[in-house]
Amino acid sequence: MIRKFNIKYIVLFCSCLNGITLVQAAETLPSWNKGVSRDTIIQFVEKVSNQENEQFVPEAQRIAVFDNDGTLWSEQPIYFQLAFTFDRIKKLAPDHPEWQTEQPYKSVLEGDIKTALSTDKASLLKLLMVAHAGNTTTEFSNIVKQWLATAKHPKTGKHYTDMVYQPMLELLNYLRANGFKTYIVSGGGIEFMRPWSEAVYGIPPEQVIGSSVKTKFEVKDGKPVIVRLPEMNFINDKAGKPLAINQHTGRRPIAAFGNSDGDLQMLQWSTAGEGARLGALVHHTDEKREWAYDRQSHIGGLDKALDAAKKNNWLVIDMKRDWNTIYPANNE
């Protein structure tokens, strides 16, 4: 009889402790609705950061990687860096009268994005390079900052940096509060993201990994500068992502968050390591508050990775079901 009481007492005590944990967690991730997604994340974080747990992971190895477009901020109707590209072309147009008749510049200047995007890959790449190169790293950083300070999204009218996901901001903070080092691993430009990643996401420039153009060291008027060249250096997408993570960090992440087939290999590689692992996909299911798209989408297509999620037991975050807020409330 005494033994029975003891067990009951232990069970009560445990569920009580569990209750406390859940309350704390609710405060930590307030924009996440109760359910599988929030529970999975919390259970994973508690497991790896609790020294008593057999799945404990030392702090230095608690690396979490995040795709950016569609995972940390929106990516519709076109990737935000593409909007930057087109605005940049418009800004540079006065110095290039030939663009008035030359494709894909002509379409960009006429605001016909669809036609611009349908030109051949080589021409489109050339246009991208024109918009992203020919200046020093410092100059380019200032150009990006100026653009973000003024440009507005065509549908929401918000600044682009106000279209980051509030639940993901909370997740980044929650992970860091539990000893994680958070990285961006994006197909977007490494020097397009670095000027604002710290202010917006709390992620410092050295933890931003992205696509890049080739660069050149020069001493200009006695001053050493790094010049951005109109040539791709590395495309940080698909199978490129694990390679870039390895090149930048020399570590295998224990948690990886993505939203498209471009993140498939990053999730495969991160979750295949030993010990506790978390792979997760943000599924865009909310056509009212954000956008709804997956398998057929040209932007952020999620097809193979969605199948792989089932097979590999990755978490699929249902935006509509799991998030009670999409964007931060304190923006315009």
Next chain:
Amino acid sequence: MIRKFNIKYIVLFCSCLNGITLVQAAETLPSWNKGVSRDTIIQFVEKVSNQENEQFVPEAQRIAVFDNDGTLWSEQPIYFQLAFTFDRIKKLAPDHPEWQTEQPYKSVLEGDIKTALSTDKASLLKLLMVAHAGNTTTEFSNIVKQWLATAKHPKTGKHYTDMVYQPMLELLNYLRANGFKTYIVSGGGIEFMRPWSEAVYGIPPEQVIGSSVKTKFEVKDGKPVIVRLPEMNFINDKAGKPLAINQHTGRRPIAAFGNSDGDLQMLQWSTAGEGARLGALVHHTDEKREWAYDRQSHIGGLDKALDAAKKNNWLVIDMKRDWNTIYPANNE
């Protein structure tokens, strides 16, 4: 009279405070002799880490970069990674009977390093690739660790990782204790250094920047791996160093330590930023305790950078004069 006393008192008080600082510093850098080099380093560190000082630098921007070969460990009579390369060729030789007659393998197998190194660049690069590629990143890391555990330096008989400079280990610790983030920026292989940089230097893999081979993501027997390919990806030397620092960190260091012309551009770029900066070169002047070489040396040649040091007011650390110890005492 009272005023005079006051001034005297203030002067006494200041020199007293100064005295305390120097005593603390002496404890911090015990293998550095008193003199200009130690004073310059201490004054720089105190200046940038003291919030009251007008040259204060926020912690996140306190980035210090270090070349490895000849700056953190010895590099004579050949770069240690070259010794690894030759040992690796010998180990792989049984599977390559053709190497018995083919150069530069033949010379390597005969222990004739001089002839091996005098063959054409393309053959030498091919040999390097054979020694460094064809395995996964995990396999290569284990190969490096095994080699370091057994290989001994031909002259000193020490393990290579025991030929790191004690004064530089103290400097790394001193900088980190004052909020600096320390990076290796070496012409050596990024994946050759990462397996041991944390244990030996206290520098984690994500703060190691180096030369690299191309890599490939593969799913092998259902397991995702990163395979090292026999093709150079990036040579982290000379003008490549500032580019790689920018690519990896997105920041401009405020302190840079090197020892050869390969570090010239890294020092130029680091010290050209605004605010307090420290550029420093380790000058190999100690033929008894280490080696003495500079302008004419094939390994670690220091010529243009030595001239630039004068012009740019970089610190030239005189190994013989400035260091009372070369290697850590607690090794064999």
